[in-house]
Amino acid sequence: MQTLDWIDWLVLIATLLVIVGYGTWKTRGRNSAQDYIKGGNSTKWWTIGLSVMATQASAITFLSTTGQAFSDGMGFVQFYFGLPIAMVIICLVFIPLYHRLKVYTAYEFLENRFDLKTRSLTAILFLIQRGLAAGITIFAPAIILSVVLGWNIVTLNIVIGVLVIIYTVSGGTKAVTVTQKQQMFVIFAGMIAALVIIINLIPDEVSFRDAIDIAGATGKMQVLDFSFDLENRYTVWTGLIGGTFLMLSYFGTDQSQVQRYLSGKSIKEMQMGLLFNGLLKVPMQFFILLVGVMVFVFYQFNPSPLNFIDASTQTVLASEYGIEYKKLQEDQKDLFELKKKISLEMSNSKDNKEATITQLAALDIVEKSYRQKSKFLIKKAVDPEYTSEYNALQKEVNELKSNPENEAYLLKSAELRTLYKDSAKDTQTNDRDYMFIRFILNNLPTGLIGLLLAVILSAAMSSTASEINALATITSIDLYGRNQKEDKGDAHMVKMTKWFTFGWGIIAIIIACFANLAENLIQLVNIIGSIFYGNVLGIFLLAFFFKHIKGNSVFLGALITQCIVVNGWWFDWMPYLWLNLFGCAVVIVVAHILQLILPNKLEE
Incomplete structure (x- = not known):
């Protein structure tokens, strides 16, 4: 504190x-x-x-x-x-x-x-x-x-x-x-x-x-x-x-x-x-x-924590995964000394920059893997249900290992990798905003x-x-x-x-x-906006540029569009930024269709 x-x-x-x-x-x-x-x-x-x-x-x-x-x-x-x-x-x-x-x-x-x-x-x-x-x-x-x-x-x-x-x-x-x-x-x-x-x-x-x-x-x-x-x-x-x-x-x-x-x-x-x-x-x-x-x-020249949330670090160190986490911390210290040495070499030497650039890029990938594993260990320490699910899935993968061409093995392996990656998105592991x-x-x-x-x-x-x-x-x-x-x-x-x-x-x-917390707070705010903004913008564009479209068509079109966009976000049809264009286009198209097929009914 x-x-x-x-x-x-x-x-x-x-x-x-x-x-x-x-x-x-x-x-x-x-x-x-x-x-x-x-x-x-x-x-x-x-x-x-x-x-x-x-x-x-x-x-x-x-x-x-x-x-x-x-x-x-x-x-x-x-x-x-x-x-x-x-x-x-x-x-x-x-x-x-x-x-x-x-x-x-x-x-x-x-x-x-x-x-x-x-x-x-x-x-x-x-x-x-x-x-x-x-x-x-x-x-x-x-x-x-x-x-x-x-x-x-x-x-x-x-x-x-x-x-x-x-x-x-x-x-x-x-x-x-x-x-x-x-x-x-x-x-x-x-x-x-x-x-x-x-x-x-x-x-x-x-x-x-x-x-x-x-x-x-x-x-x-x-x-x-x-x-x-x-x-x-x-x-x-x-x-x-x-x-x-x-x-x-x-x-x-x-x-x-x-x-x-x-x-x-x-x-x-x-x-x-x-x-x-x-x-x-x-x-x-x-x-x-x-x-x-x-x-x-x-942080290339100064030690950094594996995770920037102190409370989460203390939790994992006090758990059954503490020894494994300490080993990861020691590995990161060794990595830091190597990064610092190469970063200084890169600054002092003008002739060997290409080689040091390649080395730094490789070391950065290693450090990212350490940070990913630290999140995984923290997740296991704070969430017993996640640990049980991961261990059960790992057991299934090990049993299927004898036949790597087996479709079940490939599916379970992919599921295991997804579960591992998801550990980085948890409130107590996602330290990006900290x-x-x-x-x-x-x-x-x-x-x-x-x-x-x-x-x-x-x-x-x-x-x-x-x-x-x-x-x-x-x-x-x-x-x-x-x-x-x-x-x-x-x-x-x-x-x-x-x-x-x-x-x-x-x-x-x-x-x-x-x-x-979401995976990243600034993304969370923009995701919330993207779910609604495209639909709202489409309503305004209909008002500005499509004079033949009437109120009932727009009203029903907006309701339908909002349901479609929420589904698109929920089932991850596209990156969230595209939802703005998608929602805008859908409400314009749906309003036109409604105006064409039910004009008299809608006018009533």
Whole structure:
């Protein structure tokens, strides 16, 4: 368990209190719906751009993206290649339409174009996926900080949630936007400081260019993958095609983002804010991934644990597999000394680089196998049912070994390998999201630790605030307000929106308390989005470009499509990014078919 210095506590608490206090004070007294929900339409373009970035940049971005880079390298940046394309399309199509109609939410437009039930269905799809995401954005930093620092996870969930509720209920959209400027400043300052210090922690004789070469030798610097392999989640094509559809739906139809730019002073300010985000977001993600890669390089010269979750390591060492795990730790120490020697040779010798690159690549494969085996042993130590299943399967494979051509042997062997690999995905073995926070606590100087913990919590607060603000707005405007028989007036709607904000904040805290880790948190958030976003985007595209399609066709088509997409995800038909394109295409096709075969019935 890590003990923070008082200076780190001071930096952490002061940063968070200043952000919450400033947001509450700056936006007090917002009593009209125009001010509370749309921020008074007074936001400048650079504030919109920073707010849009802060909404997307949750704590998961910093904890999980750095871990992704540490394990798999820079390839994840391809996920964002479609973002600039999406920003241009939204600026040309979505923003002028939203501005002309003077809407409070993206879904008001759908009622004008189709009908109330289509608007309500789309709003409900948003509430489901964004409500889940809001809980995860609280849960992500809470579970990691609880494990690393020994803090109670429920307490952390409540603290993060309550801080967000205070200023979001107080000032609405304006409070979210105002505080996100300060949060982005803290985030940028913290990450730049982290990269500079990580580079300085690498031995003096190793230049930054040498560090890049070492990372490149193990494949960590491979940014572009032009393959058409559907088993590969991150390629140029998944980013440009699947990523574009995901970003179009996220920034064009997700109220947590739409609400950020609807607060702009004019169409021009909104468009410039989104273009600013489009230009800066990919370099920002590249930079965050580079931080993770530099941590990987740091561990070529400094010992690293087999697993970054201390509690899991202690559990396996105390189990019947402790001796085997200690042997694995000794093997890793020997491997580390060899890696360090070769990495220094690579930096000092300019003539023999090819040979050292090959050696480093081979040693990296060996270390990955050690880490995989460590996860397997931890899984066996913490899960008796898994151990029994694995041992029974291993026994069957051994009995069939005498005939390796036997189909049963091949099937059981494949099943055994799958079970072995699945051990890496368990909560207590999957340490990818813990890597960066563990590195921070063990290696960075006093003061900066507090700042980077503030970065993580600020990012969690900024994205959660946007989400519960959007959830409350949709609930208030699209469901509660639209179904009232008489106009309740501005004061009543603001009051109800505050109550809905409070309610969604509590729901997000509850979801966070019951959430669980996936293989990788940033993937979990994007998977949840991909299940719903394609369908929602398709509904909007039908509204924009297919004027002959009526509301009933779209409503039934959306219901059918959502069932198909959920099945596609559940049975793993394709990498999750492609679900965005798939869902969008399916709802458009199904709506057209329904309109053709049952036009009269549907019109009735």
